[in-house]
Amino acid sequence: NAGVMQNPRHLVRRRGQEARLRCSPMKGHSHVYWYRQLPEEGLKFMVYLQKENIIDESGMPKERFSAEFPKEGPSILRIQQVVRGDSAAYFCASSRDAWALEEQYFGPGTRLTVT
Amino acid sequence: KNEVEQSPQNLTAQEGEFITINCSYSVGISALHWLQQHPGGGIVSLFMLSSGKKKHGRLIATINIQEKHSSLHITASHPRDSAVYICAVPPQGAQKLVFGQGTRLTINP
Secondary structure (H helix, E strand, O other): OOEEEEEEOOEEOOOOOOOEEEEEEEOOOOEEEEEOOOOOOOOEEEEEEEOOEEEOOOOOOOEEEEEEEOOOOOOEEEEEOOOOOEEEEEEEEEOOOOHHOOEEEEOOEEEEEEO | OEEEEOOOOOOEEOOOOOEEEEEEOOOEEEEEEEEEOOOOEEEEEEEEEOEEEEEOOEEEEEEEOOOOEEEEEEEEOOOOOOOOEEEOEEEEOOOOEEEEEEEEEEOOO
């Protein structure tokens, strides 16, 4: 049973470009969470999705960021018109049931560098 | 004040020493998570606990719900234990985790 997969592992974008980060949860998991870790800072919640639904996006910046988890395929975190401040490690995690009650499984992260 | 506070922020010890990392939180919770982030960046879940104590190998986690405090202990520490240890809690009613700032542990041989 493969773990949580994220790709790409490293992504370099110029300012103004779009970044697409993908997360494939563990088999059987229908809950996906995205987190951001800015350089030298702690993890911060961004968004919680179930299949085809955004449950909680209270941690998402209001502009340029969006997330989806379609019925088929991976969850995608999309950042439009990237700026240098978006440079960070983006982690996704998945669980079979709601986060609070389940052990979480993290992907290896995508390290985004905006030049 | 952060909802989750860890101490110490940095800890350096010699191989073999007994390690304690503390986590205090200010919100009502149903469970608390301890995570380990390796120097390469990967994150591993160590424990999820809602009461009492859990043990896995040389790692022990305890929680006191009334005092809103948890500790992570490492016995017979080893250089491979060097990592950042993070506690995280799901505030009651919320389907998300709030993280402590992490404790950077360095074990010297």
